[in-house]
Amino acid sequence: MLLETKEITKSFGALTAVNGVCLAVEAGTLHSIIGPNGAGKTTLFNLLTGTFPPTSGRIIFDQRDITGTPANRIAHLGLARSYQRTTVFPAFSLFDNVWVAAFATGPSWKGLLWKSANTYAEVAGRARQALADVGLIDKSHQLAREISHGEQRQLELAIALAAAPRVLLLDEPAAGLSPEETRRMVALVRSLKGRYTIVLIEHKMDIIMSVSDRISVMHFGSLIAEGTPGEIQKNPDVRRAYLGGVAA
Amino acid sequence: MKQPIVLLLAAVVLLPFVVRPAIASEIWIFAIFGLGLNLLLGYTGLLSFGQSTFFGSAAYVAGWLLKHYGINTLLALGIGIGVGAASAAVVGYLCVQRSGLYFIMLTFALNQLFYFTAYQWTSVTGGEDGMPGVPRPAMLGIDFKDPLIYYAFVSALFLITLFLMKRIVESPLGKILQAIRENEVRAEAVGYNAPRFKLLAFVIGGAFSGLAGVLYAMLFGIVPLEAISFVFSGNVVFATLIGGSGSLYGPVIGSFVFIWLSESMSTVWARWPLLLGVAFVIVVLFLRGGVVEAWHKVSLRFFK
Numbered sequence: 001m002l003l004e005t006k007e008i009t010k011s012f013g014a015l016t017a018v019n020g021v022c023l024a025v026e027a028g029t030l031h032s033i034i035g036p037n038g039a040g041k042t043t044l045f046n047l048l049t050g051t052f053p054p055t056s057g058r059i060i061f062d063q064r065d066i067t068g069t070p071a072n073r074i075a076h077l078g079l080a081r082s083y084q085r086t087t088v089f090p091a092f093s094l095f096d097n098v099w100v101a102a103f104a105t106g107p108s109w110k111g112l113l114w115k116s117a118n119t120y121a122e123v124a125g126r127a128r129q130a131l132a133d134v135g136l137i138d139k140s141h142q143l144a145r146e147i148s149h150g151e152q153r154q155l156e157l158a159i160a161l162a163a164a165p166r167v168l169l170l171d172e173p174a175a176g177l178s179p180e181e182t183r184r185m186v187a188l189v190r191s192l193k194g195r196y197t198i199v200l201i202e203h204k205m206d207i208i209m210s211v212s213d214r215i216s217v218m219h220f221g222s223l224i225a226e227g228t229p230g231e232i233q234k235n236p237d238v239r240r241a242y243l244g245g246v247a248a
Numbered sequence: 249m250k251q252p253i254v255l256l257l258a259a260v261v262l263l264p265f266v267v268r269p270a271i272a273s274e275i276w277i278f279a280i281f282g283l284g285l286n287l288l289l290g291y292t293g294l295l296s297f298g299q300s301t302f303f304g305s306a307a308y309v310a311g312w313l314l315k316h317y318g319i320n321t322l323l324a325l326g327i328g329i330g331v332g333a334a335s336a337a338v339v340g341y342l343c344v345q346r347s348g349l350y351f352i353m354l355t356f357a358l359n360q361l362f363y364f365t366a367y368q369w370t371s372v373t374g375g376e377d378g379m380p381g382v383p384r385p386a387m388l389g390i391d392f393k394d395p396l397i398y399y400a401f402v403s404a405l406f407l408i409t410l411f412l413m414k415r416i417v418e419s420p421l422g423k424i425l426q427a428i429r430e431n432e433v434r435a436e437a438v439g440y441n442a443p444r445f446k447l448l449a450f451v452i453g454g455a456f457s458g459l460a461g462v463l464y465a466m467l468f469g470i471v472p473l474e475a476i477s478f479v480f481s482g483n484v485v486f487a488t489l490i491g492g493s494g495s496l497y498g499p500v501i502g503s504f505v506f507i508w509l510s511e512s513m514s515t516v517w518a519r520w521p522l523l524l525g526v527a528f529v530i531v532v533l534f535l536r537g538g539v540v541e542a543w544h545k546v547s548l549r550f551f552k
Contacts, residue, residue: 049437075439087437089430100427103420104439113421120420163438 002027008057017043019221030198035218050074080165090145098162102126130162150181269395276406282499284456290493293429298359302332304476306458311382311465332458340450378472492538
C-alpha cells in the first residue's frame, strides 16, 4: 500500500468529522472517495495533506509515518492536492502559477535569492509539461484571474501536476463544471491514470463509476463500504446512505 | 525595460543641480528605505508599520560607534546593515506568527517599544534632543564632508541596492513571496513554509533599512528621535504607496515625490502635509498603483 490511514479521527469540538477511518490506497490505482455532503471527505484530504493534524490515528505514506507533517513538507514527500474551491494565484500568469509549484519540489533551491527565475530550465520544462497535460499550454501567458471557471479548474489540476507528485489528491475536480467541461475533465483524469496514484473525491456518480479502480464510501465521518465500482453499486448500505431512493 | 534605468541615471546626475545636495542625498536614502519596505508591502503583501525600528536602531548603533570609537565608514555601513537585519529578524519572528490586522498592530507596537527605549535611554541616544555629533569619516582619501561627494557616494550605494533588489524580486524568492501574497494557503500546499519566507523578507528589508539609517545619520550628523518613531514608519509606507507598491521603481518615485514636496513646500507653507493627504486620497481612491500606474496610463494614451 502506498498511502494508508490507520483509525484516523478528527474532532472539531463536539463534532467528529472523520471517525476511525482506515483507508488503503494501492500504488498506481485510482481510488475514489464518495459520500453525501458533510461526510468528511474534504476533512480526510486536509488530514492527508497536513492542513491540520488528526486527533488520533496515523497516516502512513510509502511505509513512513507522516502523521502531523505540516502542509509545506507534504508536497516535498510526493503528495500533491487540488482544491474543491479553486485555489490558484490570481494575479500570476498560468505559467507562473505552475512554475511556483514546480520550483518548490525542484532538484535544488540553489540561487534562490540571486539567480533569475528564468534560468531554471528543468523547472520551466516541468511547468510547461503540466500546462500541456491539462491543455492550457496555449494560454500560458494569460493571467489566472482572466480565464474561465472551467479553465481555472484545469489550472487547479496543473498546479498539482507541476510538483511531479507520486500521489495526486483531487478534491472534486469537476465542481461547478458544465456537462461539456465535465466530459473534458473526466478525459483528463483518465489520461492521468496509471501515471500517478490518484485519490479522487467526487460527487458525480457517472465519473466515479467509469474511472475508479476502487471506491470507498464515507457517511457521517465513517467508512461504510469499500470495493470495486461493481461491488459498490450493489452494496445495500451504500444505496441507503448515498444513492437513497434514486438508485433503489 | 531600459527606459527606467536611463531615466534614473539622468535623475541621479541632474538632481543635485536642481535641489540642495543634502536633499538630493535624502531622496536616495529614503528610496533605499522604501525599497526595503516594498519587498514586504508590495511583493509579500505585508503592511509593516514598524520599519523605522530597523532604520533607527541601525542609525543609533552605527552613529554611536562612529561618534565614540571613530570606526570607518565602511564598517559603519556594515554594522548598520547587520543591526537592521538583526532587529528585523527579532521583530519579524514575532510578527509573522500572526496575520492581517494583528500583524500590522504587532509591527506598530514593537516599533513603539524601540521608540520609548530610545526616548528613555538619554545617556546614549540623547532622548528627545537626538544624538548629535555623528561624523562622516573620509574613506580611501575621499573627503565625505563635501556634500556633493557624499551625494555621489549615497547615489552609488542607492544604485547598487536598486540593482540588488531587482535581482531579488526577479529571483525565485521574488516569485515565492508574491505567491504567498496571492494565496498563502496554496503557497504552503505546493511546498513553501510561508512564515519562514516572510521572515526572510523582513530580514532583507531590515538590512536595506539599516543601510539607509546609517547613511541618514551621516548625512545630517545627528540621529533625531523621529528616526525611530512611528511617524517615520508611516512616512515610508506613505511614500511607497504614492509611488506605487506594485513595482520595483514605485518606492523610488515615491521617495522623490515625498522628500521633494516636504523639503520644498515646508519652507513656504506650514500646512504642506495637506497636499500629501490629498495625494494619498487620490492614490487610494483612483490610482492603486500610484505614480507608476499613472505614468503607464499616460504613456499608453500619448505614445502608442
